[in-house]
Amino acid sequence: MITLKLQLLLIAFSAAVFIVFINRTRRYKLELKYALVWIFLSTAGVIASVFPQIFFFIARVMGIEVPVNAVFLLAVSSIFLILYSMTVSLSNHSRKIRTLTQELALMSRRIEDLESRTRKAEGGNGHASES
């Protein structure tokens, strides 16, 4: 059984998560791309806690005796899903940062080379500008 108290708590919690993530995205604090998985999962949380029959069904299908354990199982799975998406984007970002750092270093080297070559060319012309 899922008590009314727990049900209300779940609704309130899921709704709060949903509102926080929508609001943060609205204020450009979060990228929709990364907020999306939270928004989907909290929507699913609201729906499931409004219709707890979903938990009963999942518990029966998966052979879980106490429906409230299905709630925990789903919560843990959601967190896994979110962490997975974080690991993916973390890996992408570290790769991008590595490439950017290398390109930046190579680029500043090219600028330095160009500057020294320009200075030499100006000196050779006898029009050395004092800078």
Next chain:
Amino acid sequence: MTANLNPKVLLIIPAFNERENIGPLLLSLREHGYEALVVNDGSTDDTASICSAIGASVVSLPCNLGIGGAVQTGYKYAYAHGYDIAIQFDGDGQHRAEFIPALIAPLLAGEADLAIGSRYIEKEGFQSTFLRRAGIRYFSRLIRLITGQTVTDPTSGFRAVNRSIMAMFTAHYPTDYPEPESIVHVLRLGGRVAEVPVLMSERAGGRSSIRSLRSVYYMIKVSLAILIDSLRGSGVHRT
């Protein structure tokens, strides 16, 4: 590839806080007549200013990327500037310039794409500690098991590559502890690997980046990297 009589050779020297060793090393390389590029991996000491004071060629990474990211920067530079051969050369005084002609010989003869300087063919010079040797033998066996090729010194950072491997390393190079993994990577993509006997010295100063507790992490991480690499196809994965 046919024999190239006048190859453009670049020494890539990754350096992270190597102020004690880098100056004398660069001067001795200059005496030997080699062109060197120091990749300053976000050093917090005056490595960069020492290099520019003696007029050495430097690329400075704005933040520390680790050995793999630093060396890859050097390969990118060498490839973009049309070098025929790029040699990885440690900034800590372990590697010796007098072995460079022997190291690049198999590349010039067109017999190999990647040449590795090995301490364990002639078993002379500095041989490293017992535990480290055991680790190196383990990687050697693992690589033979997976690729069928014997590499006696898979962790050696003294290595030379031709342009085809430069292009390969520009597209992908392992991030940390890259040496053993990059050998498997090269062999998987059809590159030819040869080993050349060399002598190495003990580090002149500073500390090795691989220490006791980290070595457990190192063994596990590199083993996994090698095993996962063997699961990849022979297509090029861009990273």
